[in-house]
Structures are given as C-alpha cells and as structure tokens.
Amino acid sequence: MARAVKARLVFLADDYAGYEVRGLLAQHGLSVLVEVVDHSGRVHRVLFDTGQYGEAIVHNARLLGVDLGSVEAIALSHNHYDHTGGLLEVLRAIGRRVPVVAHPDVFKPSIHIRGDRVRLNIGIPYSRRELEDAGADFLLLRTPLEIAPGVYWLGEIERRYPDLAPGLPGAYTVSNDGELAPHPLRDDTGLAIVVENYGAIVIGGCSHSGIANIASYAAKVTGETPRLVTGGFHMVALSQDKIMETIKVFRDLGVEEVHTGHCTGLQAECILAREYGKGFRKIHAGYAIEITG
Template sequence: MKITTVMDNKRGEQKSLIAEHGLSFLVETEKSQILFDFGAGKAAYDNARKLNIGMENINYAIGSHGHYDHAGGYPEFVKEGLRCPLYTGTGYFEEKYARDGMKATYLGCGFDEAWMQKRGLEHRICDGYLELEPGCYLVGNFERTHEFEQIPGRFVLRRGGQWEKDSFSDEICMVLDGAEGQTVIVGCSHPGILNILTTVQKRFGKPIRAVFGGTHLMEADAERIRITLDKMKQMGVGLIGFNHCSGEQLQEIMNQETQLEHCYLGAGDCIYL
C-alpha cells in the first residue's frame, strides 16, 4: 500500500506543489487507486497532475465529510476527468457553517446532488458501514464513547431556517486490512479520533496498526493530546501520520514520543506500508 498526500496545509520537499488549508490523499493498494478527499479547490488537482496521478486510474472517490477544505476541490477533479462514484456519509450536502454570535460563514462543499446528476455522476452513501472491495471498507456512525472529545459549538447546520449543532453524522473514515493490522485514514475526526478508532476496533475486532489524516486536535490542550496518544498506544497503534487540522502542539508532543513512530505528511509526501 502507498499513501500520497495530494493536498495539506504544508508541503514536503516537492516545492512546486501548492499547500493550502485542506486535505487530499491518494491511496494505492494492489487492487485499486482511491482518492480520499479533494482539498478546497483547484490547487489539489494541480498537485495531482504534478504528482502524475491520472483521473482515469481512480477507482473510488471518498468524501470524509462535507466541509469545503475536504470537498471543495471535487468539481475540479471532475472537470479534469474523474468519473468514478463518489462515496460519502449521509448528510454530506447539508448547509454547514461556522457561527460566531450573529455572524456565520458557509463551510459546505459548494455543490449538491443536482449538480452531480446533471453531470451523470453516481453518488453512493455509506450509512455506517460499506465494503468497497475485499480488505477495504468505509465506516461511519461513530459511537461517542469518549466524553472529552467534544465538537466545538461554532460548527452548525442550517435546517428549515433554524440553526442546529453539527454532530458530523456525515463523517466517515476508510479502513484497510494489512498483514500487521489495519490502517485507518481519517479526514478531520470531528466526532473524535478516539471515538473513530474505538468504533473501528469494535466493528472489526482487529488491531489497528496505523492512522493517517487530520485529528482536529489543534484546539486541544496538552493534557488531552497526551491522553489521546496514550489511549492510542493502548489500542496497539504504532504508526501515526497526522497532518492538516492536527495542530503544532500535537507535533511537538509526538516528537517526545518513544513508543509511536510518527511523521508529518505534507503535500507530495508519501509512505509505503
């Protein structure tokens, strides 16, 4: 398996690539090429082109959740030839906002089912569990078992002219089997990275070897970060590639770790498993 970061807030050694607030991975297995998230806009596709990623070779397109920094680049990939089905959780196209007092800012994906239908694109929904192919799965409907993993109140939905707290019921992750355990790919982990991993472990009953993606720990204090890493070690996780919304403090604390292998996956960086 090979995981390549197509878009991230930072870039690696390939300095011709663009870095912006967003996330996109290409996951290559022996069977398939999977585009997981799409960045915020055109830059993610531009990076993919420079990384020699052909749209005709993508078998699955996965949207982890409907925020712009993960979904907004999808129309650009479609414009450049991406035609495979789009897999998302339920509610991917809802009106998502960040709200601070009277002011609200639209954070949604910027397209909808009608836009997809007009272009003949297939949309498939993962309602908790979906097997893409043997050894590759999508998981959602995460159990909220760790009470300290709370979603910031500023994240809201606009429904029927009213504001509602966004529970991120649309968020999904990808799980891939491996000889040494499972690998989990996450987008932003709004429901909580431990809630996600606990749900995955309960569903499959297998060890989790590695976790890659965003954790939304950028607003967490040092104590919560250390508790999170300790619980991950208790689960058997040995390799971490956190990026995007994970925060500088998490990186600093991981640099002190002796039991967890870790790296930052900036745009253009890849890892072989």
Template sequence: MTNITILCENTAIPAKGILGEHGFAAYIEVRAGRYLFDTGQGHTLTHNATTLGIDLSRLNKIMLSHGHFDHTGGLAQALNGCAPVEVHAHPDIFLERFAVSKIRGKQMLRAIHNPVSAAKLRRFGAKLVFNTEFTQIDRNLYLTGEIPSKTVFEMPDTRLVLKKNGKLVLDPLKDDQSAVLKTRKGLVVIFGCAHAGMINTLEHIRQHLPNEKIHMIIGGTHLGFLSDEQVAESIDCLKLFAIEKIGVSHCTGGRAALALMNAFREKFFFANAGSTITL
C-alpha cells in the same frame, strides 16, 4: 504493494512544485484499484497530482469523509476525466454549515459547507452512493459510517453549526467517517478530520474488525481545538492501541502535533502534501 499519497494538505514537502492548501486529500493505490479519499478545496488537487505523476482519470472510486468545503471543494476537478465514477459518502454531506467566530466582539458566520450540490455532482458524472453504517467499499477497503460518541474527553467543536428549521444549532457532524485499508502490516486508518473523535473512531473500527491490528493512522485528528488536558487524554488512550506509525495532517494543530511527536517519537511523522507512504 500499497501506496498512499497525500495530494492536499495545509503544508507541503520541500519538493519543487508541490503546493499546500487548507484541506485534505489522499490518493490510495493498491492492487485492487485506485481511490481518492477527500478532494481538498480544489486549489491544489490536480496540480499536485500532475506534479507527482498521478493520473486522476484512472480513479476507480472516490470517498468523502464529511461535507466541509476543504474536503469536498475539489470534487468537480476530480470528476473531470474519471466520470462516471462512484462517490461514496454519508447523505448529510449536502447540509448547509457554518463556522462561528467573533471579530471585534461581533459574531460572524462563515459558510463551510460542500460547495457543489448533489444535482451538479450527478451532472458531472458522480454516481452517489450513500452509507451510514460501516461499509466495505472494495476489496480490503472500508468506510466507517457514523461513529458513536463514547469517550468523555472528545467533545464536539462548538464553533461548528448548521441551519435547522431556520435556526443555527450545534452540528453533530454525523457524516464524519474515516477510510480503513487492510494491508499486510495491519490496518491503515485515514482520517479526514476525525470530528467524531480520534479515539471514538479507532474504537468503532476495532469493534467492526476485532481481529485486525491497527498499524498506522494518517490525516487530520481535529485535536487543535481541545485543551491540553483533553489532548493528553487522547494520547494516553492512543498508546493503548500500540499503533506503529502516526502521521498527522491538516486540523491536528501545531500544539497537538508537538505533543504527539513527544509522546510517540520515532513512530510520529507529518503526512503533508506530496508525501507518499508505501506498505
């Protein structure tokens, strides 16, 4: 049996004690072991895990989707008790990153990078394992590595920048990757934010696991900043994969979530904090 429990997400199920926060974390429990994909900001991870009866000290491995604070901020809490433990991620997760916005006509920068350095993580007991390619993490569990951009409608988010040689440049987010789990029903794909593009990610997975059907997708799709036309194109392409369950979270956005719900009806669900998917 496979259980995937959402520990951190912007919204929470209506159950006593479960808290929401802007971020994402998913706990994966299979016969081979227990894994954590992303850690949220760090405000709700351990609280929600304790409330749900999940013992994070028994984690076998931790995986990170990318280096933004709302996916890496809970690393210190996750490592407390389970260290030493492998932390799998792309080497770019420690880049200095910012979000650009305008307030009263003035450009503002907000730091959004991983708040914990590699040196500090190692002191906490993290055994950092970096990957850039499609990689098997454990039995029936993979990380996608870097995802090539092939679609014309999945555009980079121009609000996201990084510092390079003292200048701000568009962040290519090469570290964005998703987790892929083989189950008896087919592949389950867990997005952190899908900054590389939801369809780009699914095409990349299909290239590496061509004989496997994608049964379910879960997590943040980062459709919220796209235009209605771009969201519609994403949905049209998503239909071609014949995915049976679509559970959105985090950065999908209300407008895009509504479009997905209207398109997929009974296949659609919200993967919010406290929800468990059993396969």
C-alpha cells in the same frame, strides 16, 4: 473480510507542501489517494477527500505521476469545504461516472457563527445536481462499506470517548423543522485499510468526531489492530490533558505510528512527536506511505 496485499497512500493535498518534488502546491485541506493491491495482483485506487481547490490536486497529481482517471471511487470524510471543495474539478479530471461515498448529512447546511465571525456556508460548495452532472454517483450511508479490497469507509462513528470528540465550536445546521440548531457533525468519518499480515491503517479527514473514536471504531469494524493512524486529527483546540487521553487510547488500541497534518495543530503535533518519537511523521503534499504485509 478482504485484505489488501499492499497499500500505498499519497497525500495530494495538505496545509504544507513537500520539498522532495518541486512545484507542489499546499492548501488548507486534505486529499489522499489510497492505492491497494489485491491477491490477484490487481491495483485499486480510491480518493479520500478532495481538499479545498481541485486545481491544486490535479496539478499535484500530475507532478507525482498519479493518474486521476484510474480512481475507482471517491470517499468523503464530511461535508466541510476544505474536504469537498475540489470535488467538481476532480470529477472532471476523472472524466467518467464514479461512485462517491458519503454520509446522508453531506448536503445538510453547515453554518459557522462564532464571535464576530459569521460564515453561512462552510459545507460542500456545490449542489448535488452539479456534482451528478459532472459524474458523481452518490452512495449515502450511515453504515460501514468496503469500497475496494481491504478499504473500508467507516460510516457514522460511534463516539465511545465523547470527551475526545472536538466537534467544531460555533457549528450550526438547519433542522428538519427549519430551526437553527447546533451541528453535531455526525457525518464526520474516516477510512480504514486492512493489509494482510500487518493490521489496519486508519485515516482521519478532520476528525471532528475524535480521532480516538475513529481509530477505536476502525478496530471494531475491521477486527484489526490500527497500527498506523494518519491524516487530520483536529486537536488544534484540545487541551494537553485531552491530547494525552487520546494518546492513551492509541496505545491501548496498539497504535505504533502517527503521521499527522492538516488540522492537527502545532501543540498536538509537538506532544505526539515527543510521545511517539520515531513513530511520528509530519505529512505534507506529496508525502507517501507504503505498507506491505
């Protein structure tokens, strides 16, 4: 199994804007640039998710000194608009053909009907043809894939802890028989980065499949301890008991730090901050994590 010598994560999109760099834009969404250095000293860059608005990602990348043209691959956590809406603009910024790794369900209809709120399309807001014309070469997989040295797209997540998979209440899709059906969001996945002499960094996009399940599966796929878990945890609707159960899974896995944002939720972030103390961080646009083994 390949390992990176060094890893750096830069959050190009999150629900909050940072203050270390003036002019950064926030948006409801997530996008993370993953940069790893291999044993030969070569740098590889992967973009995980593309937020809701690509223009803001391009803007933030410029302010942060990130060259989107150097991105070697794009990985998608799932098909919701706040993680795929910026894809077309990002592809145009990259300016060449690039692999886009996603689950086979990425183009399935995503419908949200809950109470008096009806949204018939909360999925990827472009056709496959539009994206391919802009440079996307889709790799649609259910199984894990190493997309850069030490960088693993996790594929369809084993839901070892089904009670800790929040899903999305009111989520529907269209079955192969043309019937409206509950959407299990099997496409929801994460990324794991293995750093030599450190362990694994795990990133959740929205974690509808459960961040406990994503971290657990990352440990299984990589054989490494997930020491740092970051991204969107989608605990916004979880009870305090379920949040504490997730933390217990984290502790059993060896998770030492949690850096959260996007859809994690204020209650969950307060509990995580209390439980992890100095090991807790709140992410924002412009936030960066650097790990050297």
